[in-house]
Amino acid sequence: MAKPKKTPRPKAETPKGFRDYFGAEVVERARMLEAIAQVYHRYGFDALDSSAVETVEALGKFLPDVDRPNEGVFAWQEDDGTDKPGDWLALRYDLTAPLARVYAQHRNELPTPYRRYAMGPVWRNEKPGPGRFRQFYQCDADTVGAASVAADAEICAMLADCLETVGIARGDYVVRVNNRKVLNGVLEATELTDDVQRDAVLRTIDKFDKVGAAGVAELLGKGRLDASGAFIDGIGLSEDQAGPVLAFLTSKGADAGETLANLRAAVTGSEIGLEGVAELEEIAELLAAQGYGPDRIEIDPSVVRGLGYYTGPVFEAELTFDILDEKGRKRQFGSVAGGGRYDDLVKRFTGQAVPATGVSIGVDRLLAALRAQGQTSAAAAGPVVVTVMDRGRMAAYQSMVGELRAAGIRAEVYLGNPKAFGNQLKYADKRGSPIAVIEGEDEAARGVVQVKDLILGAQIAQSATPEEWKERPSQFEVPRDQLVAKVLEILESQR
Amino acid sequence: MAKPKKTPRPKAETPKGFRDYFGAEVVERARMLEAIAQVYHRYGFDALDSSAVETVEALGKFLPDVDRPNEGVFAWQEDDGTDKPGDWLALRYDLTAPLARVYAQHRNELPTPYRRYAMGPVWRNEKPGPGRFRQFYQCDADTVGAASVAADAEICAMLADCLETVGIARGDYVVRVNNRKVLNGVLEATELTDDVQRDAVLRTIDKFDKVGAAGVAELLGKGRLDASGAFIDGIGLSEDQAGPVLAFLTSKGADAGETLANLRAAVTGSEIGLEGVAELEEIAELLAAQGYGPDRIEIDPSVVRGLGYYTGPVFEAELTFDILDEKGRKRQFGSVAGGGRYDDLVKRFTGQAVPATGVSIGVDRLLAALRAQGQTSAAAAGPVVVTVMDRGRMAAYQSMVGELRAAGIRAEVYLGNPKAFGNQLKYADKRGSPIAVIEGEDEAARGVVQVKDLILGAQIAQSATPEEWKERPSQFEVPRDQLVAKVLEILESQR
Numbered sequence: 001m002a003k004p005k006k007t008p009r010p011k012a013e014t015p016k017g018f019r020d021y022f023g024a025e026v027v028e029r030a031r032m033l034e035a036i037a038q039v040y041h042r043y044g045f046d047a048l049d050s051s052a053v054e055t056v057e058a059l060g061k062f063l064p065d066v067d068r069p070n071e072g073v074f075a076w077q078e079d080d081g082t083d084k085p086g087d088w089l090a091l092r093y094d095l096t097a098p099l100a101r102v103y104a105q106h107r108n109e110l111p112t113p114y115r116r117y118a119m120g121p122v123w124r125n126e127k128p129g130p131g132r133f134r135q136f137y138q139c140d141a142d143t144v145g146a147a148s149v150a151a152d153a154e155i156c157a158m159l160a161d162c163l164e165t166v167g168i169a170r171g172d173y174v175v176r177v178n179n180r181k182v183l184n185g186v187l188e189a190t191e192l193t194d195d196v197q198r199d200a201v202l203r204t205i206d207k208f209d210k211v212g213a214a215g216v217a218e219l220l221g222k223g224r225l226d227a228s229g230a231f232i233d234g235i236g237l238s239e240d241q242a243g244p245v246l247a248f249l250t251s252k253g254a255d256a257g258e259t260l261a262n263l264r265a266a267v268t269g270s271e272i273g274l275e276g277v278a279e280l281e282e283i284a285e286l287l288a289a290q291g292y293g294p295d296r297i298e299i300d301p302s303v304v305r306g307l308g309y310y311t312g313p314v315f316e317a318e319l320t321f322d323i324l325d326e327k328g329r330k331r332q333f334g335s336v337a338g339g340g341r342y343d344d345l346v347k348r349f350t351g352q353a354v355p356a357t358g359v360s361i362g363v364d365r366l367l368a369a370l371r372a373q374g375q376t377s378a379a380a381a382g383p384v385v386v387t388v389m390d391r392g393r394m395a396a397y398q399s400m401v402g403e404l405r406a407a408g409i410r411a412e413v414y415l416g417n418p419k420a421f422g423n424q425l426k427y428a429d430k431r432g433s434p435i436a437v438i439e440g441e442d443e444a445a446r447g448v449v450q451v452k453d454l455i456l457g458a459q460i461a462q463s464a465t466p467e468e469w470k471e472r473p474s475q476f477e478v479p480r481d482q483l484v485a486k487v488l489e490i491l492e493s494q495r
Numbered sequence: 496m497a498k499p500k501k502t503p504r505p506k507a508e509t510p511k512g513f514r515d516y517f518g519a520e521v522v523e524r525a526r527m528l529e530a531i532a533q534v535y536h537r538y539g540f541d542a543l544d545s546s547a548v549e550t551v552e553a554l555g556k557f558l559p560d561v562d563r564p565n566e567g568v569f570a571w572q573e574d575d576g577t578d579k580p581g582d583w584l585a586l587r588y589d590l591t592a593p594l595a596r597v598y599a600q601h602r603n604e605l606p607t608p609y610r611r612y613a614m615g616p617v618w619r620n621e622k623p624g625p626g627r628f629r630q631f632y633q634c635d636a637d638t639v640g641a642a643s644v645a646a647d648a649e650i651c652a653m654l655a656d657c658l659e660t661v662g663i664a665r666g667d668y669v670v671r672v673n674n675r676k677v678l679n680g681v682l683e684a685t686e687l688t689d690d691v692q693r694d695a696v697l698r699t700i701d702k703f704d705k706v707g708a709a710g711v712a713e714l715l716g717k718g719r720l721d722a723s724g725a726f727i728d729g730i731g732l733s734e735d736q737a738g739p740v741l742a743f744l745t746s747k748g749a750d751a752g753e754t755l756a757n758l759r760a761a762v763t764g765s766e767i768g769l770e771g772v773a774e775l776e777e778i779a780e781l782l783a784a785q786g787y788g789p790d791r792i793e794i795d796p797s798v799v800r801g802l803g804y805y806t807g808p809v810f811e812a813e814l815t816f817d818i819l820d821e822k823g824r825k826r827q828f829g830s831v832a833g834g835g836r837y838d839d840l841v842k843r844f845t846g847q848a849v850p851a852t853g854v855s856i857g858v859d860r861l862l863a864a865l866r867a868q869g870q871t872s873a874a875a876a877g878p879v880v881v882t883v884m885d886r887g888r889m890a891a892y893q894s895m896v897g898e899l900r901a902a903g904i905r906a907e908v909y910l911g912n913p914k915a916f917g918n919q920l921k922y923a924d925k926r927g928s929p930i931a932v933i934e935g936e937d938e939a940a941r942g943v944v945q946v947k948d949l950i951l952g953a954q955i956a957q958s959a960t961p962e963e964w965k966e967r968p969s970q971f972e973v974p975r976d977q978l979v980a981k982v983l984e985i986l987e988s989q990r
Contacts, residue, residue: 010552012599012844015573015584018546020597026542034529042900044878044907044926047521051513051630052547052616053569057505074548074584076571078510080622089510089569091586102515104507111925113910121547127575135546146910150889154908157897289890290897349507383539394645395784402652402785405537412539413649415608415641430606431539 017128018135029367032166033119033139036361039162040117040141043154048116050098052123056088058101060348072125091123095140096345096358103144104349113146119363140339142358144346149279152177152313152341152357153286159317159337159359160296166366167375172321173336176300178314179280180307180340182248182263185273189244189266190237200235201245202308209304213250220245244268251301256284259299279313305338312341315359323372333369337361382432384411384487387425388418389440396444400437400483407484409491428454434494435487443477451476451486455494512623513630524862527661528614528634531856534657535612535636538649543611545593547618551583553596555843567620586618590635591840591853598639599844608641614858635834637853639841644774647672647808647836647852648781654812654832654854655791661861662870667816668831671795673809674775675802675835677743677758680768684739684761685732695730696740697803704799708745715740739763746796751779754794774808800833807836810854818867828864832856877927879906879982882920883913884935891939895932895978902979904986923949929989930982938972946971946981950989 014020021029037047056075073093078086092098095118103114119139128134141158143151156175163173183205192198204219211219218224220242223234237245244266251262260281267273280299287297303316319333339359346354384404386397397413404411414424428436438450457474478486509515516524532542551570568588573581587593590613598609614634623629636653638646651670658668678700687693699714706714713719715737718729732740739761746757755776762768775794782792798811814828834854841849879899881892892908899906909919923931933945952969973981 009846010555010843011550012553012596013550014546014596014600015548015550015582018548020546020601021542021544023541023543026544027536029544030529030532030542034525037525041522042903042905044880044905046518047516047525048518049516049521049524051509051515053510053513053618053630055506055508055510058507060505074571076569087510101507101509105509106515111922113922115907123548135548143910147912148889148910150893150908151910154893154910286890286893290893348505351504385539394643395781398645398648398781398785408537410537410539412610413645415638415643415646415649417642427606427608 015134017126017133019133025367028370029137029363032363032367032370033137035165036139036162037117037119039158039165043115043141043158043161045115045117045141045143048099048102048118049120050092050095050102050118052092052121053089054092054098054101056090058349059090059092059097074123074125093124094122095120095138095360096142096342099140099142099144099358100345100349100356103354104346107350112144113151114144115141116144117141137363139361139363140358142356144356145354146357147355149282149313150286152279152315153283155339155357155359156283156297156315157287157290157292159315159339159361160292162361163317163336163366167370167373168319168366170296173317173319174295175297175315175317176303177280177283177297178299178301178303178307179276180310180312180314181272181276181279182267182301183276183307185267185270185276186244186248188270188273189268190241192237192241197235201237204235205245205249205304205307208249208302213246216249217242217246248301249304252299256281256294256299259301260284263301276312283313305335306340309342310340311343313357314338314340317361319369321373323369333372335362336366336369381410381434382428384409384435384437385424385428385431385433386411386413386437386439387421387428388414389421389438390444391418393439393444396439400439400449403484404487407488409484409487435490437483437487439480447480448477449480449483451478451483451490453490453494510629512621512628514628520862523865524632524858527858527862527865528632530660531634531657532612532614534653534660538610538636538653538656540610540612540636540638543594543597543613544615545587545590545597545613547586547616548584549587549593549596551585553844554585554587554592569618569620588619589617590615590633590855591637591837594635594637594639594853595840595844595851598849599841602845607639608646609639610636611639612636632858634856634858635853637851639851640849641852642850644777644808645781647774647810648778650834650852650854651778651792651810652782652785652787654810654834654856655787657856658812658831658861662865662868663814663861665791668812668814669790670792670810670812671798672775672778672792673794673796673798673802674771675805675807675809676767676771676774677762677796678771678802680762680765680771681739681743683765683768684763685736687732687736692730696732699730700740700744700799700802703744703797708741711744712737712741743796744799747794751776751789751794754796755779758796771807778808800830801835804837805835806838808852809833809835812856814864816868828867830857831861831864876905876929877923879904879930879932880919880923880926880928881906881908881932881934882916882923883909884916884933885939886913888934888939891934895934895944898979899982902983904979904982930985932978932982934975942975943972944975944978946973946978946985948985948989 073090075088075090077088080086117140121135122138123135141155156177159175164170187198187201204216208216215224219232219234220237221234224232226232247266251259251266253259253262260277263277284299303314305316306314316335317337318335321333322330323333325331337359341357343353343355345356386400388397401411401413414427416427425436433454436452436454438452443449453474460474476486568585570583570585572583575581612635616630617633618630636650651672654670659665682693682696699711703711710719714727714729715732716729719727721727742761746754746761748754748757755772758772779794798809800811801809811830812832813830816828817825818828820826832854836852838848838850840851881895883892896906896908909922911922929950931947931949933947938944948969955969971981
């Protein structure tokens, strides 16, 4: 007879492109978000926690990343059990689109300008790759309803403060500022009127980071042989037309004054371009007045990421210290935050353009940077483990951890099968425990406990002679009522 | 000619059953979660942040709430662009099902027992109702791989500590403990062998909270007239059969000893029932040894919520102080947390039963309780607002807020349209600002600023005579370099 077919067991796997975070990673992120929230709060920003789920209608399609226009969302259709087709719902793909919806929905109750911060996961339905996940954290601050570039300057200053607060030293980062209006002026100077050609110029500019000024010059003109030997067709601009674009990209001077003069020349009289240069000048002045010099925040026209998306000032925070890449070569850590002014986002809902500017900090990248600098590890301390020598004395062991916890010490009783004592010490090792407490029948009868310094023990085990090992200098017998004091003493010595 | 049809504007609305949280609400919740996380951490629990999205296969259908078996999840099918049907994915509906998946997936790397805590939103695709949302926060701690009831006792103690840490006074809560095994013993004593009848008894017991012992007696027997006058058929047990069930539900005595004796009588010799009573006894002993008396944690066989879901000890935290309901009647606040032992959850994946026990704190209900006690409001303090009298002096205003922030004071420059000064004060009012700073051309020329105490100003405005009002005793002129000192002084006086 055939065996009855069993239902196969479910696979214990995260969906592709998702991952779990454990222990210290979670604590470090929470700590960083809290530190950033405090800076945002001090700048007058209010917390907002919008729902993770939005209607697709409200969410729209506003992904800022022009490189990946097909990047999608996780979406599904509501089914209320009736024949009527339900709304399409989706997970938010960033924190800006929900802000636009929230502001439009609650604008009569919210103050104007509305300064808000938000932090939490966002989801992107894109092809997962190495180090690229479909759920990740963002940490944003935006000011809605303020047309003044003072709002942009303030966000740049706040971004610099955030980086220093979480542990990036001054000198290890720079916030670079550019302006889309200057680029618009440059586009006017090219005298291109065809939108398709203008878009092609924008896309080419986006490649400046990769191919440099010479590469962009070729791509704006006749074309370029790429590294693989393939020929990439150019846009076909004349040298006169390409000139202002290249002047724009390479206009960074020795100081802000020189950069601004170069930019003024690049826009060659375009009104919108001059307006953009004046905005950059005002931002530089406001920041200088607050003591944020070019060592922290600088005007840099080579910042092009997001220029296609934003409508005015654009900013990006870069970490400037070197790390080793996977091949052991030195490279700069790179971008950890970006933002800018986007004045049209609320208009979709209300018909009224509402000025807005904001920044998004890439929390996971910033955490990776701190890890690369060796700044994160303290959070990983394991608990003091009270071992179980005598199962009948469980209440006594629980009293011990109760006392330890009351003294603020992380502590627990071993709750696995206590038969093999070696397993208990293996467990303590796996937990990164600093101390094990041991009390068998003999100790209980004598009113003492054994307190074992596991850090010192591990050090001795690596180098000790058999005699030293026998003496067990890492294990201390103390009267039961001195347990907490001894544990505190050892923890102090381990610092 | 017909007008060209415009695309209608999207509606600025959260999806049905979702909501946004603003300002102090967000900060209070974050603060509460952090406080609870610290207690969990001190007890040796490690943080886990699993992905919000799981495969439907891994998630399974383990919703604990037997009242709503049709309660669903938000799910969608992956589409990778090929013809191959993609995986079904879903948002997690609790934090326990993901824990089972995580433990099964990572069991070789994780310590055993694995103590983990997790906090974050979960989603339920159910019909929204008043006060019932489809996204809400949970805050769980579970121990996987510990068969000993010492793990259950520990979680009860930790739950009591959490409640006190977030601000619930001793005496205002009680953690009640029951045991599914005792109920199993009682079911044996009824000599029912039919699963359908046993399930009917379980469902009837779940109504104990609503209909009381007499109501349950009727429902176990011939049936009952409900409040609307409708007759509800009973299960048809004889009085002998129903006896042990009623004895179980009403077995709470004056102290733990009496309750345990009553329970022992109720299970009338059933082995599993006696095992359950022994477990409750051990839990009571362990807790007493740590000083958790019945004023904080008590054995209470009338706790029936979740008894159908759990396999051993079951616990529930209730707040015992009175609040006024929507009709102005006094009632107890009720349950804010619950949990218990569930030994089969990991088995789905691995085939091996793994003992587990845990608790889930209803964060939103606990926050509501603290609000009902008037314990939450400090977080709502607005920023000091530096007003804009002279747009040309924006850099000077930014310097002022820079100084204030450096002194740890929440402060901002008004960034709306500065033309109507009244709007600036209205804005400060809407933000709950304690202080406005004013510096026009005149003040700037004289090197002074006006510092306005908005709290005192509002008090005076309510009661002042015209003369008092003219004197403006809430507004102070100070030299510019004493701005920070004056603001600190006023903030101090407002405490």
